[in-house]
Amino acid sequence: MIENFKNEVNKGLESNPKTLPSKYFYDKKGDALFVEIMNLPEYYLTRCELDIFQNKTQELVDAFGVKPNTYFELIELGAGDGTKTKELLKLLDSENYSFDYFPIDISSNALGLLEQDLNKELPNVSVQTKQGDYFEILATLKDSKKPKIVLFLGSNIGNMTDDLAAKFIYNLGANLQAGDKLLLGVDLIKANEIVRPAYNDSKGITAKFNLNLLDRINNELDGDFNLNHFKHQPEYDKNEGIAKSFIESTIDQTVEIKAIGKTYKLAEGEKIHTEISRKYNDKLVEKIIANTDFNLEAKIQDNKGYFADYILTRH
Structure with a gap:
């Protein structure tokens, strides 16, 4: 499991644009946060x-x-x-x-x-x-x-x-x-005004849920992500019909993940794509x-x- 985590994190952060798999949202803390999300007034699903x-x-x-x-x-x-x-x-x-x-x-x-x-x-x-x-x-x-x-x-x-x-x-x-x-x-x-709040609630629980992925990398792979230098950035366009979640770097920075033995550069405004949520007809x-x-x-x-x-x- 830990080897898969390392390999998928490395592959995603070396990609252009950068990605991280959404399945790694769900550790013990992530599970608890998602339960909170499901009970939020904005999360209608x-x-x-x-x-x-x-x-x-x-x-x-x-x-x-x-x-x-x-x-x-x-x-x-x-x-x-x-x-x-x-x-x-x-x-x-x-x-x-x-x-x-x-x-x-x-x-x-x-x-x-x-x-x-x-x-x-x-x-x-x-x-x-x-x-x-x-x-x-x-x-x-x-x-x-x-x-x-x-x-x-x-x-x-x-x-x-x-x-x-x-x-x-x-x-x-x-x-x-x-x-x-x-x-x-x-x-x-x-409509945008219904979907967007479901992925960007007023209490910031969804932001914590997404940023917890970086916390997990820090805890399990000995990374040094500073969560104060990242923000949750959701997007949705009704015409496309896909809600997207990103973690955006707020400064130029270099992050080290010791378990992988590599460093990764992120520019200010650079986004890491974490999840899609397709809407249907x-x-x-x-x-x-x-x-x-x-x-x-x-x-x-x-x-x-x-x-x-x-x-x-x-x-």
Whole structure:
């Protein structure tokens, strides 16, 4: 893990323009900051998808096309704390659907907490946690030949370029059978004044979250980034439909990372690109799935029309 971290940080800081992988936002401090972000009034994404799962639960189940007496596997990629999915599980449980729930996550701690929570709240639901890589675990589940519904929530697909998103969905399809479903949660393209604050909140929590990546390099790779000489710089243009996050150097400076054994020069105003968050509409979703094994079956939106859960069927 530490070798991968070193290699990816070095590769990113030697690139032009400079980049750092957003996956390294998430250490213990980063996890806590992101929980804070999700509860901020400006960060609408989590609330909007939760609105769908709370208030349009039956519509989701109808779109899946499953019947109470027909067994299926409900698989969630990156399950986290399962807050949204719990609303779906409650309905499936109350109507006596026959299924197993397979939450997949990289964090064994998150899975343990989720399993404990569900065993307490929904003791009749069969929970089979799976830790590790999405595709490795899907490959093991593929052999069952049972009908599958895969959940990929939170607009996590938006952290990928369109080409990578298309490959990701294609690879998902390769692990599924005809008739299996994919629920793809995406943030919709909307006005600048709604999107921008979600990535640049008034309390500065998102800035701390982004700059924590430099702190992590300092702590784990013996770097000497001075966080006072950097600032969080988000950008969003509705016409492009992509929110971008940058860490910008506020002075000319040289940074050393001892674990890598290198120094890196940054000019005043030079930006390190850390993350994208693609926003979608029907046309973009259709484009991304055009060369995959999926057809678009349904689109379910929150009450504000900010977010959508697309239901795709493997053909």
